[in-house]
Amino acid sequence: MGLLDRFVGSPQRRFAHLALRVARGTPGVERAEYQPDEFAIAIHRTGGAGPAHLYLSNVYRETAGATPAERRERLVKLVRLMAAPPPDDTWETVRGKLRPVVRPVTFGVAGPVGLRPPLSRPAMPFLRELVVIDTPEAMAYVIPDRLDEWGVAADEVFAAARDNLADIARHSLEQPWPGDPSVIRMIDDGDGYFTSLLLTPGWLAEVGERMGAPVLAFAPDNNTLLLAPLPDDEPGPLYALVEKSFQEAVRYLSPVGYVAGPAGPAVPYSPPPGHPHHHAARRADAVLALTEYSNQTDWLAEQYAKAGVDVHVGRLIAVEPPDGGPAETIATWVEGASTLLPRADSVAFARVGAGVEFRVPWHIVEEHAGLRPEPILAPARYRVDDWPPPIVLDTLRTYEID
Numbered sequence: 521m522g523l524l525d526r527f528v529g530s531p532q533r534r535f536a537h538l539a540l541r542v543a544r545g546t547p548g549v550e551r552a553e554y555q556p557d558e559f560a561i562a563i564h565r566t567g568g569a570g571p572a573h574l575y576l577s578n579v580y581r582e583t584a585g586a587t588p589a590e591r592r593e594r595l596v597k598l599v600r601l602m603a604a605p606p607p608d609d610t611w612e613t614v615r616g617k618l619r620p621v622v623r624p625v626t627f628g629v630a631g632p633v634g635l636r637p638p639l640s641r642p643a644m645p646f647l648r649e650l651v652v653i654d655t656p657e658a659m660a661y662v663i664p665d666r667l668d669e670w671g672v673a674a675d676e677v678f679a680a681a682r683d684n685l686a687d688i689a690r691h692s693l694e695q696p697w698p699g700d701p702s703v704i705r706m707i708d709d710g711d712g713y714f715t716s717l718l719l720t721p722g723w724l725a726e727v728g729e730r731m732g733a734p735v736l737a738f739a740p741d742n743n744t745l746l747l748a749p750l751p752d753d754e755p756g757p758l759y760a761l762v763e764k765s766f767q768e769a770v771r772y773l774s775p776v777g778y779v780a781g782p783a784g785p786a787v788p789y790s791p792p793p794g795h796p797h798h799h800a801a802r803r804a805d806a807v808l809a810l811t812e813y814s815n816q817t818d819w820l821a822e823q824y825a826k827a828g829v830d831v832h833v834g835r836l837i838a839v840e841p842p843d844g845g846p847a848e849t850i851a852t853w854v855e856g857a858s859t860l861l862p863r864a865d866s867v868a869f870a871r872v873g874a875g876v877e878f879r880v881p882w883h884i885v886e887e888h889a890g891l892r893p894e895p896i897l898a899p900a901r902y903r904v905d906d907w908p909p910p911i912v913l914d915t916l917r918t919y920e921i922d
Contacts, residue, residue, distance in 0.1 A: 532559065535580050535591070542595045543574070548603035563602050572602045581770045601658050609653070611670040618662070618681040619654045619688075620716050622647050622739070624773065625898045626815045628661070639664055639674060644788060645805070646812045646899060647774060649719060651681045659710075682720075688713055689720040697730035701749035704731075708743040715739040718778055718786040725780035736789060737778045738762045741769035750779070751797070759800040763807060772811070775804045793846070802846035806838040809849055812899050813862045820860070820897075831903075836862040850879070853904060860894065860901040866921060869907065878920045888915055 536554050539561050543552035550564045555573075559580075562571040579598065583591045609617075625646045628637040638661035643649040652659040667674060692712075698704070706714040717723050718737060727747060728735040736755075738746040740762050748758060759777070766775040778786040788805070791797040813836040821833045837850040851864035855871045868879045885891060889908045893900040907913060 532576075532580060536561070536576060538592065539574065539576055539595050539599075542592065543599050543603075546596070546599045546603050549599070561599075563599065565603055574598060574602055578770055609670075611672055614653060614670065615680045616684065617653050617655065618677065618684055619652050619659070619713050620678065620681040620685055620719055621650050621652055621659075621713065621742075622715050622718065622773065623650055623742075624648075624812055624815075626812050626819070629816070629819065629898075638662060639667070639677065641674075641678065643719065644778070644786075645776075646808050648898070649678070651677055654711075685713065685716055685720055689717055689723045692717065693723070693726055693730070697727070699730075699732060701731055701733045703749075704747040706745040706747070708745075710743075714745040715742060715773060717745065721784045722780075724778070724786045728780060734779065737786060738775070739773045739778070740765035740775060741773050742771040753796065755797050755800050759804055763804065766807070775807050777801060777804060799844075799846045802848070803840065806847040806849050809864075809899070810836055810838045816897075816899060816901075817862075820901075830858065832857050832859045833901075834859050834861050836864055851882070852876070853885075853907065855907045858903075858905045860897075860903055861891070863893075863900050863902070869913075869916075878917055880916050880919050880921065884919045885916060888912055 533556075536556070536559065540552055540554050543549055543561050543563050548566055550566045552564065553562045554560075555562055558573070559576050561574040561576065563574055564571050579594060583594055586594070622643055623640075625648050627648065627650070628640070638650050640648040640650045651662040653662060662677060664674075667677060670677075692714075706712065708714045718739065724735055724737055731747075731749065733749040736748050736750045736758075738748075740746070744765070746762065751758065755777075759775070762777075763775045766772050777789040779789045781787040789797070789801050790805075791801055817833050817835050824831055824833065832854070834851055834853075837852070838847055839850065840847045848866065849862075849864040850866050850868050851861045852868045852870050853859065853861060855869070857872075861867070864882055866879050866881050867885045868876045870876045889904075889912060891902040891904070894903050908916070
């Protein structure tokens with residue numbers, strides 16, 4: 521079987537073959553290999569210490585409607601950037617180029633064993649803050665190794681990126697804003713860092729002052745920030761539009777609405793039960809949680825299977841009651857099974873072959889069963905090897921959800 525034969529068949533394989541040919545024909549590339557399990561090209565740069573990985577999923581989806589020439593041009597640009605020698609920036613020269621970006625919590629986690637994920641820290645539920653080096657050609661994520669090269673701590677890198685973002689935020693506020701409540705869609709061309717503005721303390725509150733009403737902000741994908749007056753009535757149509765954009769986005773971010781925090785960056789909009797916006801906001805929370813846990817479940821299950829680790833990676837379940845109640849998430853704790861539970865609104869206790877016996881709010885189970893999150897995993901997972909002792913189960917049953 522020849523090389524071409526291994527790629528003939530699926531469109532993904534043909535795309536990978538094109539990417540491999542482009543990589544092997546790019547100056548500065550010593551060799552390149554296709555990694556089908558990762559749908560990636562490992563690019564070994566001349567003189568490089570190790571391979572750089574071009575993950576093909578996003579660019580494959582983004583160029584789905586492009587012509588063959590446009591697809592090739594996009595791949596050529598990406599490979600040239602990856603094949604270029606790493607910049608020799610010092611801390612003094614790179615500091616002004618740093619920018620913070622917001623990404624899903626599972627971003628940068630999946631990949632070959634030993635791959636260093638980008639520098640990051642928690643931002644908001646299911647979202648993390650990363651730092652990039654902004655250049656006219658592209659942006660590069662800062663990995664922990666760069667901190668040693670620059671001789672600085674992570675806090676300094678995040679602080680410098682936030683300082684640079686503050687300048688962008690001030691500039692945005694100096695632009696003309698509509699004096700009456702309007703829906704504004706900010707589309708990033710690569711230089712605006714609009715979704716990052718949610719990290720700037722006070723920015724969303726000042727936008728509300730200029731628009732004359734509190735603002736509800738959405739970031740369905742990396743490049744889109746939608747600003748709308750906080751609705752007086754049912755916000756369902758607005759949330760539905762954002763959820764559709766989120767689900768169709770190649771580089772999705774969040775379907776959740778965000779409002780100005782009491783002091784600091786924006787925070788998720790969480791109206792209380794009984795509020796006319798409660799159901800829409802809860803559904804958005806559940807959709808984001810379900811998306812991120814699903815991504816993590818698939819990747820963890822594959823890694824544990826490869827390593828021969830006998831543990832069940834529990835899936836998060838999201839339901840909307842038929843009576844029109846708010847959406848909720850459920851984790852299932854199966855008797856006798858070693859499981860990594862996702863954090864949820866409630867826990868369903870089930871027996872193999874018998875199904876669910878009862879369900880209890882998460883915070884009650886966490887307190888009485890002593891659940892503790894596993895280190896490193898994000899979003900959080902909780903290792904359980906069997907049901908709690910009978911005395912604890914009896915206590916939990918007293919809190920059963922009807």
